[in-house]
Amino acid sequence: MKKKIKAIALGIFLMGFCFTSSANGAAEEFPVAPPPMTEGMFPCSSCHASMETNRKKRELKEEHTQIKLHHAETMRWCLDCHDIKNRDKLRLYNGELIKFTESYKLCGECHGPQYGDWRAGIHGKRTGYFMGSGKRTYFLCAHCHDPHEPKFKPIKPEPPPFPPTDRKHGN
Amino acid sequence: MEKIRKIWNETWHFYKRTLILVATGSKLYYAWCFSLLAIIIAGFLFYMRQHDVGLIATNMNDQVSWGLYIANFTYLVGAAAAAVLLVVPSYVYHFKPIKEIVVLGELFAASSVMMAVLFVMVDLGRLDRFWHMLPFIGSMNFPESLLAWDVIALNGYLLLNIFIPVYLLVKFYYRKKPNWKFILPFILLSVPWAVGIHTVTAFLYNGLPARPFWNASILAPRFLASAFCSGPSIIILIFQIIRKVSDVKLEDEALFKVAELIAYAMFLNLFLLGSEFFKEYYSHTVHMAPVEYLFQGLHGHNLLVPWIWAAMTMNVIAFIIFLIPQTRKRLTTLNLGCIFIIIGVWIEKGPGFVIPGFVPDPLGEIFEYIPNLLELMVSFGIWALGLLVFTLLMKVAIPIETGEFTHTEFQKELITSRSH
Amino acid sequence: MTALAGLSLPLLSSCAKEETEDFLQKHFREMTSEEKKQMIAKLEQRYLQKYGREFQISTKEAIPDTLWGYGLELSRCIGCRRCVYACVKENNQSRHDPQLQWIRVLRLKRGNLINLENSDHYYNPDTVPEKGFIYLPVQCQQCQNPPCVKVCPVHATWQEPDGIVAVDYNWCIGCRYCIAACPYKGRVFNWSEPNIPKEEVNPSVHYLGNRPRMKCAVEKCTFCIQRVRDGRYPACVEACPTGTRKFGNLLDPNSEIRYIIDRKRVFRLKEDLNTESKFYYFFEA
Numbered sequence: 014m015k016k017k018i019k020a021i022a023l024g025i026f027l028m029g030f031c032f033t034s035s036a037n038g039a040a041e042e043f044p045v046a047p048p049p050m051t052e053g054m055f056p057c058s059s060c061h062a063s064m065e066t067n068r069k070k071r072e073l074k075e076e077h078t079q080i081k082l083h084h085a086e087t088m089r090w091c092l093d094c095h096d097i098k099n100r101d102k103l104r105l106y107n108g109e110l111i112k113f114t115e116s117y118k119l120c121g122e123c124h125g126p127q128y129g130d131w132r133a134g135i136h137g138k139r140t141g142y143f144m145g146s147g148k149r150t151y152f153l154c155a156h157c158h159d160p161h162e163p164k165f166k167p168i169k170p171e172p173p174p175f176p177p178t179d180r181k182h183g184n
Numbered sequence: 185m186e187k188i189r190k191i192w193n194e195t196w197h198f199y200k201r202t203l204i205l206v207a208t209g210s211k212l213y214y215a216w217c218f219s220l221l222a223i224i225i226a227g228f229l230f231y232m233r234q235h236d237v238g239l240i241a242t243n244m245n246d247q248v249s250w251g252l253y254i255a256n257f258t259y260l261v262g263a264a265a266a267a268v269l270l271v272v273p274s275y276v277y278h279f280k281p282i283k284e285i286v287v288l289g290e291l292f293a294a295s296s297v298m299m300a301v302l303f304v305m306v307d308l309g310r311l312d313r314f315w316h317m318l319p320f321i322g323s324m325n326f327p328e329s330l331l332a333w334d335v336i337a338l339n340g341y342l343l344l345n346i347f348i349p350v351y352l353l354v355k356f357y358y359r360k361k362p363n364w365k366f367i368l369p370f371i372l373l374s375v376p377w378a379v380g381i382h383t384v385t386a387f388l389y390n391g392l393p394a395r396p397f398w399n400a401s402i403l404a405p406r407f408l409a410s411a412f413c414s415g416p417s418i419i420i421l422i423f424q425i426i427r428k429v430s431d432v433k434l435e436d437e438a439l440f441k442v443a444e445l446i447a448y449a450m451f452l453n454l455f456l457l458g459s460e461f462f463k464e465y466y467s468h469t470v471h472m473a474p475v476e477y478l479f480q481g482l483h484g485h486n487l488l489v490p491w492i493w494a495a496m497t498m499n500v501i502a503f504i505i506f507l508i509p510q511t512r513k514r515l516t517t518l519n520l521g522c523i524f525i526i527i528g529v530w531i532e533k534g535p536g537f538v539i540p541g542f543v544p545d546p547l548g549e550i551f552e553y554i555p556n557l558l559e560l561m562v563s564f565g566i567w568a569l570g571l572l573v574f575t576l577l578m579k580v581a582i583p584i585e586t587g588e589f590t591h592t593e594f595q596k597e598l599i600t601s602r603s604h
Numbered sequence: 605m606t607a608l609a610g611l612s613l614p615l616l617s618s619c620a621k622e623e624t625e626d627f628l629q630k631h632f633r634e635m636t637s638e639e640k641k642q643m644i645a646k647l648e649q650r651y652l653q654k655y656g657r658e659f660q661i662s663t664k665e666a667i668p669d670t671l672w673g674y675g676l677e678l679s680r681c682i683g684c685r686r687c688v689y690a691c692v693k694e695n696n697q698s699r700h701d702p703q704l705q706w707i708r709v710l711r712l713k714r715g716n717l718i719n720l721e722n723s724d725h726y727y728n729p730d731t732v733p734e735k736g737f738i739y740l741p742v743q744c745q746q747c748q749n750p751p752c753v754k755v756c757p758v759h760a761t762w763q764e765p766d767g768i769v770a771v772d773y774n775w776c777i778g779c780r781y782c783i784a785a786c787p788y789k790g791r792v793f794n795w796s797e798p799n800i801p802k803e804e805v806n807p808s809v810h811y812l813g814n815r816p817r818m819k820c821a822v823e824k825c826t827f828c829i830q831r832v833r834d835g836r837y838p839a840c841v842e843a844c845p846t847g848t849r850k851f852g853n854l855l856d857p858n859s860e861i862r863y864i865i866d867r868k869r870v871f872r873l874k875e876d877l878n879t880e881s882k883f884y885y886f887f888e889a
Contacts, residue, residue, distance in 0.1 A: 329756055
């Protein structure tokens with residue numbers, strides 16, 4: 014009987030511990046939109062769990078060939094950000110693993126000022142409600158900046174207004 | 185009760201007689217009135233289209249949002265102000281000519297103000313909501329909005345310029361002497377009020393920091409100076425016509441004196457223009473763009489340039505004509521000078537003032553505005569209406585002044601005196 | 605005489621029915637809540653007839669202790685004009701005859717910022733941003749010292765407590781004095797009856813904001829009054845693909861806009877005209 018109570022108490026204590034640690038994560042969590050992954054890619058472990066690992070920095074020839082790395086590619090390569098053992102997670106500099114929905118932490122390691130501005134809401138994009146309890150959505154860094162090729166591509170602008178001499182359409 | 189009925193009968197009788205008076209005249213008179221009427225009807229039809237479709241029927245747009253209508257309005261307020269300003273002091277200081285001119289000048293001012301008000305009315309997008317502008321019934325933004333001041337000033341001036349002539353004419357009609365102690369204060373009030381209406385009109389442009397072309401302290405003095413040129417010029421021409429078609433005696437001396445005053449006013453106008461030129465061209469800031477547009481053309485847009493230079497030439501020639509006594513005292517050159525001033529000041533104060541205020545617009549865009557046919561026809565219609573109203577007023581006022589048209593008891597006297 | 609003219613004209617014209625119904629309508633600020641309800645009901649019916657959609661017309665008042673401010677990061681604007689068209693859709697602006705756009709994007713050559721005469725409004729390259737140019741979107745700045753409010757002869761436009769300069773479209777007489785007075789070309793005019801395709805109409809509107817307007821009334825950006833008074837971002841903020849636009853409550857020290865003003869180098873257009881604009885531009889590069 015005593016053993017049972019001890020086990021239950023230990024269980025509750027351990028559960029509490031889990032909750033507090035995830036509570037720390039929950040306080041940090043921003044209401045982000047789902048990360049912009051290619052359809053069917055996630056979870057990455059569905060392929061990678063059974064594959065061998067190769068730490069050699071190289072150009073990938075068999076899979077992920079559409080990804081061209083143009084992001085500090087002289088200094089880093091895939092496995093500097095993607096964890097080698099768990100491909101469903103990203104890897105911070107100190108080895109800590111983070112979810113894809115927290116990828117801003119990884120970007121923020123190098124891009125500190127932008128990260129601070131993003132947390133305050135003045136970098137990047139937010140939609141929805143900014144006051145009260147309505148739904149709000151914060152966009153991840155990856156939503157605007159493709160992490161492999163972050164530079165914005167030029168886009169086609171919307172048409173200009175009709176010039177005022179255009180009496181046909183009126184202005 | 186009896187008195188009211190008597191007044192009503194008298195008024196109706198008078199009204200019937202005036203109708204006969206305006207309906208009879210020479211062939212020239214009929215031709216004049218009917219051609220004016222034709223223009224008025226055409227203008228009205230065009231206006232109905234504008235009222236139907238909205239102001240998109242004009243050539244105005246978000247970049248140049250005031251055009252020919254407001255240009256004409258500005259000019260006519262000036263003409264109205266100057267008419268009284270000239271006429272009343274001539275009377276008050278017992279300057280020959282005599283009191284005929286007061287009444288005619290004030291009736292001219294009234295017609296001019298009526299035209300100005302009509303131009304604002306056709307420019308309003310929602311004329312049916314005009315009542316929003318009335319104090320107490322609507323919500324007039326007094327004293328902050330200069331347009332509210334303008335509404336009060338113009339309507340007050342119109343009332344003054346109807347009340348004074350009507351009072352005097354009724355007295356003349358009844359062969360009674362006007363009570364000068366009663367009417368003189370009103371006549372004297374119309375002088376500062378005339379200055380007031382044109383200053384308020386100048387201020388409504390002046391108070392807009394968004395438009396550097398207008399936001400110049402020199403605006404109100406310039407307005408008054410150019411008004412002093414245009415109004416009296418119109419009056420000189422009108423008085424000559426009146427002299428020809430009626431028995432009113434107006435000496436040439438009077439006309440020459442007026443022309444001399446115009447010369448001084450035009451000098452002031454040209455001086456103030458020169459001051460503006462200096463400030464813009466010497467300081468050479470970005471804000472000189474509207475002046476550059478007007479006098480030189482801006483980035484290839486130069487629609488107004490020939491107009492303004494024509495106006496400047498006309499003004500300078502007229503100034504010289506009025507300055508030199510020989511040309512001033514000859515009726516042909518005098519009339520030429522008057523016509524030059526009327527047109528020159530109209531260009532300078534109308535389109536040459538309103539349109540450059542919008543070019544370039546606050547975001548740097550340049551749109552060249554030209555009035556389209558609809559705006560021209562509506563404008564002609566209103567001018568024709570003003571001229572017709574003035575003609576009809578003169579048709580009644582002059583016979584009363586000369587004593588020809590008077591109350592029926594005196595009329596018999598007249599007929600018997602004529603037959604002798 | 606003016607009275608008779610004004611009265612007779614609506615009876616002679618075609619849109620007579622609506623105009624005569626609205627002829628005696630009071631100024632919005634003088635209506636009792638009962639009168640407002642009646643007016644809303646009448647408008648909802650009218651819009652249902654005209655556009656075939658059920659409208660929700662709000663007359664929500666300003667949230668206390670709010671003063672809306674806008675931030676725009678010039679280094680990020682690429683001149684794509686998505687904000688312009690998002691605004692047009694959200695705010696039921698006329699699409700043609702006349703084409704009304706509350707936001708205008710200016711293209712300036714690098715090296716210019718203040719002299720807007722050097723701007724191009726009608727740029728239409730294949731892609732943006734173009735090298736050597738910067739883009740400056742301009743809309744109503746909801747000035748704290750608004751020149752337009754000062755000059756309106758009938759009080760048809762006024763400043764609400766939360767800083768938004770509002771227009772009662774049914775009170776405006778169409779004199780266009782406010783358009784002449786605005787230093788930013790924030791206000792545009794319905795030169796004729798607006799043309800909105802029925803299928804693109806946005807039915808959740810505010811009386812002072814994006815409800816469908818009528819001919820010859822002035823309109824302008826209202827910071828999406830129908831959204832912000834519910835705590836939602838304006839449509840242009842949400843539409844921008846580069847996160848250029850920021851919005852918030854200037855009175856809340858924790859808001860995004862206060863963060864910008866405290867830490868970035870902000871400026872306002874034509875500040876020397878003392879309009880106290882609430883539109884803060886800033887840039888990092």
